[in-house]
Amino acid sequence: MTWTCEQTEARLSDYLDLAMTARDRAAFDAHVNTCESCAPMVANVSHLLTRMHTMEQIEPPPRLVYAILDQTLGPRDRVTGWDAVLAWFRGVGTVRFAYGAVSMVATLAIFVTAAGFNWRKPRLADLRPDVVFRNADREAHLVYGRGVKFVNDLRVVNEIQSRLRQDSEIPTSNESTVPPSSPDKHPGSSESSPSAPKQQNRANDVMRRMEVLADEMPFVAAPWMMRGEAGSRRTR
Amino acid sequence: MEQDAQLVQQCLQGVGSAWEELVRRHSRRIFNICYRFTGNGTEAEDLSQEVFLRVYRTLGSYRSAHGGFATWVTSVTRNLLIDHYRRTKRDRQTDSLDDAMPVVENKESAGRRPDEQVLLGELSSQVQTALKKLSPELREAVILRDLQQLEYMEIQQVLAVPEGTVKSRINRGRIELARILQQMGVRPS
Numbered sequence: 079m080t081w082t083c084e085q086t087e088a089r090l091s092d093y094l095d096l097a098m099t100a101r102d103r104a105a106f107d108a109h110v111n112t113c114e115s116c117a118p119m120v121a122n123v124s125h126l127l128t129r130m131h132t133m134e135q136i137e138p139p140p141r142l143v144y145a146i147l148d149q150t151l152g153p154r155d156r157v158t159g160w161d162a163v164l165a166w167f168r169g170v171g172t173v174r175f176a177y178g179a180v181s182m183v184a185t186l187a188i189f190v191t192a193a194g195f196n197w198r199k200p201r202l203a204d205l206r207p208d209v210v211f212r213n214a215d216r217e218a219h220l221v222y223g224r225g226v227k228f229v230n231d232l233r234v235v236n237e238i239q240s241r242l243r244q245d246s247e248i249p250t251s252n253e254s255t256v257p258p259s260s261p262d263k264h265p266g267s268s269e270s271s272p273s274a275p276k277q278q279n280r281a282n283d284v285m286r287r288m289e290v291l292a293d294e295m296p297f298v299a300a301p302w303m304m305r306g307e308a309g310s311r312r313t314r
Numbered sequence: 315m316e317q318d319a320q321l322v323q324q325c326l327q328g329v330g331s332a333w334e335e336l337v338r339r340h341s342r343r344i345f346n347i348c349y350r351f352t353g354n355g356t357e358a359e360d361l362s363q364e365v366f367l368r369v370y371r372t373l374g375s376y377r378s379a380h381g382g383f384a385t386w387v388t389s390v391t392r393n394l395l396i397d398h399y400r401r402t403k404r405d406r407q408t409d410s411l412d413d414a415m416p417v418v419e420n421k422e423s424a425g426r427r428p429d430e431q432v433l434l435g436e437l438s439s440q441v442q443t444a445l446k447k448l449s450p451e452l453r454e455a456v457i458l459r460d461l462q463q464l465e466y467m468e469i470q471q472v473l474a475v476p477e478g479t480v481k482s483r484i485n486r487g488r489i490e491l492a493r494i495l496q497q498m499g500v501r502p503s
Contacts, residue, residue, distance in 0.1 A: 091485040122492040126441075130460040133438050138345035139359060146337050146363050150370040151330050 081109040086116045093120075094127055192217060238291065245284050318383035325373055337366060340384065343462065344391050350457045351395045353446045361398060365391045381471050388464070389472045392454055399450045444494040452487035459484045 086109050092098045093106050110116050148154070169175065191197070194213025195204050203209060318339070324332035344365050349358035368390055376386055445453055458464045458472060469480050 087489065088485065091481065091488060094488075119489065119492070122496055123488050126488060126492045126495060127460060129437055130441060130456075131463075133441065133461065135342060135346050136349055138342055138362065139355075142345060142359055142362060143334075143337055143341055145359075146341065146366040147334055149363060149367055150337075151333065 081105050083109075083113060083116055086110060086113070087119070090120065090123060094124060241287055241291070242284075245280065245287070248280070248283070319378040322373060322376055322378070322383060333370070336383075340387055341366070343384070344387060347388065347391050347457060347462060348395065350442070350445060350461055351450075351453060352398070353442050357398075361391075361394060365394055368394065382468075385468050385471050388458070388462075388468075389474075392458075392472050395454065396450060440495060440498065440500050441491075444491050444498065447494050448487060448490055452483055452490060455480065455483035456487035456491060460488070 086106060089098065089102065089106060093103065098106065110120050190205075192214065193210045194217055195210075204213070318336065321332045321336050325336065341362060345358055345362045348361040348365070349355060352358055352361065365387070369387055372390075376383065380386075445457070448456065454473065455469065458469045459466075464472070466477060466480055469484075470477050473480060473483075475483075
């Protein structure tokens, strides 16, 4: 069955609202695909619906609700004099206000402390803007300096750890490369005597690396160096 | 819906807070219908107030068995909008003569409140302009179906016309609106 343009136009909303049987839908599609006037119409209306469904609701002005309530329930009673003052205090007594006030005081305390105010010996002069600025500037620089030092210390510790790890791995690889039929190895001899020079070499290597490290970062490597020298003296 | 019916009962018993709750729940939707129909923020605000005043006065005649409170309020809104349309027809005819003059048209858009300009946006304003050119019967049907997403049955109750008429108006309204937008130079992307 072939549809006419009038039929297609009359059933357009059913088609777009998906309120059509599969058979009618196929007939609708068949006509639209071959009709030069119906195809743009269907595309335009489909596009319009997409646009309209994405349009957001408009927020009415806030005064609208109050205007309606004033017109229907009558104007709200105006509170004046002491009643107005008491009404204000009633608002202050709410949990929300208390929570807000505590948050504000805590924030203020954090800022004042950060600005270098001494809570144990409070002085009015400490609250002068220039003093507050100077103290805040000093505190900021101190915090920055401590931060930089901390990061550097971490870097040094990491460097030492990685070097020590490398040192512990080197002998293992050396031992594995020694051929089983080495000429220095005598049958029946003890295993401890050939490993002693190796341990010595390893200790010397660690010491050499520590010296290099001490040259670069003396404040960190100095205690290890002193300990290492004492140990080597004992070995000798 | 049941909550609305309970609030109405409380209103009728004289509980002011129940009425306030009803106003808060429905004022946004009613304002939007009025705004889409008139295309003017101030008029929509005045009409919304008028709707709720009428609802407040006739609240005793509402029967929950005959449909939801939202549908009933929408029906009151629709009647008031049609009254407003007829009342202001003469003014609009003068306006439509002026609309032919591009200078006056620019003046109109320049006179729109800045917050309205922000609210509308380009997409919304094009559809809004096209909606104003639709006949009131088709306009209300399209607004209720495609902007307020009401079901056919609800629209049938609001407009008090048979289902076939509702479907026909929505269909004709959509096609006409698309044609107006095309004439305005808006092409599907």
